[in-house]
Amino acid sequence: MLSNRHLSGWVLASPLALVLVIFLVAPIVMITVVSFWGATEFSIYPAFQFDNYAFLFGSDVTYRVFLNTFKYAAITWVFTLLIGFTVAYFLAFHVRSLKWQIALFLLCTIPFWTSNIIRMISWIPFLGRNGLANSTLISWGVIDEPLEWLLFSDFSVILAFVHLYTLFMVVPIFNTMMRIDKSLIEAAADAGASGWQTLWHVIIPLTKPGIMIGTIFVVTLVMGDFITVRFMSGSQSANVGRMIQNDIGLLQYPSASATAVVLLITVLMIIGILLRFVDIRKEL
Amino acid sequence: MTTIPKIRYSRRSMLKTGGAALAATALPAPMVWGQAIKDVTLRQFGTGVSNLNEVAEKVKEDLGFTLEMTALDSDSVTQRAATQPDSFDIADIEYWICKKVWPTGNLQAMDTSKIENYDKIVGIFRDGKLTPESTIAQGTAPHTVGFVEGVDGKEFVDTESGWMTLIPTIYNADTLGIRPDLIGRPIANWSELLNPEFKGKASILDISSIGIMDMAMVVESMGEYTYPDKGNMTKEEIDLTLGIFTEAKKAGQFRAFWKTFDESVNLMASGEVVIQSMWSPAITAVRSQGIPCVYQPLEEGYRSWGGGIGLSKSLSGIELDAAYEYINWYLSGWVGGFLMRQGYYSAVPETSKNFMTEDEWGFWFEGKEAQGDITNPFGDVMEKAGAVRDGGSFYDRMGAVACWNAVMDENQYMVRKWNEFIAA
Secondary structure (H helix, E strand, O other): HHHHHHHHHHHHHHHHHHHHHHHHHHHHHHHHOOOOEOOOOOOOOOOOOOHHHHHHHHHHHHHHHHHHHHHHHHHHHHHHHHHHHOOOOOOOHHHOOOOHHHHHHHHHHHHHHHOOOHHOOHHHHHHOOHHHHHHHHHOOOOOOOOOHHHOOHHHHHHHHHHHHHHHHHHHHHHHHHHOOOOHHHHHHOOOOOHHHHHHHHHHHHHHHHHHHHHHHHHHHHHHOOOHHHHOOOOOOOOOOHHHHHHHOOOOOHHHHHHHHHHHHHHHHHHHHHHHHHHOOOHOO | OOOOOOOOOOHHHHHHHHHHHHHHHOOOOOHHHHHHHHHHHEEEEOOOOOOOHHHHEEEEHHOOOEEEEEOOOOHHHHHHHHHHHHHEEEEEEEEHHHHHHHHOOEOEEEHHOOOHHHHOOOOHHHOOOOOOOOOOOOOOHHHHHOOOOOOOOOOOOOOOOEEEEEEEEEEEEEEEEEHHHHHHOOOOOHHHHHHHOOOEEEEEOOOOHHHHHHHHHHHHHHOOOOOOOOOOOOHHHHHHHHHHHHHHOOOOOEEEEOOOOOHHHHHHHHOOOOOEEOHHHHHHHHHHOOOEEEEEEEOOOEEEEEEEEEEOOOHHHHHHHHHHHHHHHHHHHHHHHHHHHHEEEEOOOHHHHHHHHHHHHHHHHOOOOOOEEEOOOOOOEEOOOOOOOOOOOOOHHHEEEEEOOOOOOHHHHHEEEEHHHHHH
């Protein structure tokens, strides 16, 4: 009987396990294996060598590019968190009726009906030297010369990131906020807490799991991105994703794999650190 | 191979093949092909410049079979030709890509005796000389990678061996594109690309093998260095070239880098950039929006490129015949006319002439003043009467080529350095 129960447990778990092995574990193993291979200009050959890693860690470009990637992730995180938290707070505590909450929440998702790339590219004519933003500012007399840094700069890259990924912050935070027992807030008020004190001592601690999930979404999305950086910086800035993309374009798969492995480890480490702050499983 | 005509034993197909068999008994052999060829699908891929749906439509109309087109950027084209030989039947690639891809053995050489217009192909692609007096430019000149010993030949030969790697389709001479209205003074040298006057308003293309050549033209023009062969730099020369450009990049010379045709058009048309490396039809695309843009001939000459179609190793039988038919059709003039009216040159200009008006031929090929409106194949007016093509006639332009797009011996090193340049 006992062995039977064991068996059914294994059988029940196997479909998911199988899917994960085929679509997650196997590709990662493959990438890791290829990262030790060698490459000529137009072909790759199996080998076990550390050339790719040696080149990667030996080049100061790698460190600069990783640093740049962290910079994008950190700044984007701050802005998406501030905006995402505010929006979620408004939806959860200021909008009283459930009907309006749902309606406004759906409103937030409308931009997601269009493609990611379209939403990003539509910034380009807006921010350009002769774009809407500059011509409006000039006609208002705020500036005399068009602002060059609006487009093809770190500013435009981060703007696009924040625009694209804020919803990933709003959704989990809103979700956890909705679970907060309203009587706790009443209790805080009864105990004489000010609005800010309630926010800081009651709401934020209880929203932590949502913030953490949102953070993981945003950080991993930004760390793995390549297309936003390419378009919004006019190919002038690099992040790790672009480094991988360039290598793939030039048929340097082993070197691309090595970079991917290092990126994967880096992101896993970041998530590991984040999870030390909040035990998502317990809080959920 | 998925494109071999499938024999399905439905009643309808039996009727059809039955009909074909009847026709075959009554008529000579080619008719069988003529029927069966309609079921052939050839998959062609290449860069956007010549992978046009209009060509596929015309093939269907004139030859009866289906041509599937996939347009990719140069990097992806190289990648696909080198790594996925079964994913295509016809590769529309550039000559420098050919040098890279040929050794993989994914392409088969073509028998020139089956090419009707072979003798009329421009000299550049045969013995390397445009006219008997021409000197051959630096870089991967098309004739150096144009021939191999036999159908399975791996080594390039420098004679017209009768086995061609690529059948030349289109080519052109590239230079810098400028916005004369925003610059307001004559531009005559490549060095102007790094002129601080255009700080934050210059661009260069982010395709390493082409970009490095444009850079070399600039460096030479600045008087910094004279290359023994721009198309085959040493490591030191690569460092020097990219060093100069990295410095300029850090000083904010460039507004952006572009990788695709459309990006270059948008950068120029929006005024983000006033001087940049550019391709001829991109200039026309900017101009057709009513924005002045000049393909500026420069004293140092042009950087030239050529494309051609190669056949996949796995093509055989009726599909191979269809491919030869397609190549012969390609050189017979319609496509040439279609491309020349966009500012490219065709490998066999004289056949294209039949598909162009006298005025179009005069304007695009002979460098004469336009008599009336010059329209592109899509019907948009490109130039008004009285306009003259930038750079003049075919012989003026192709005769002033300083170097060909190339792939170097130190290519891998160059690519790594290029990546550093982009990340700098």
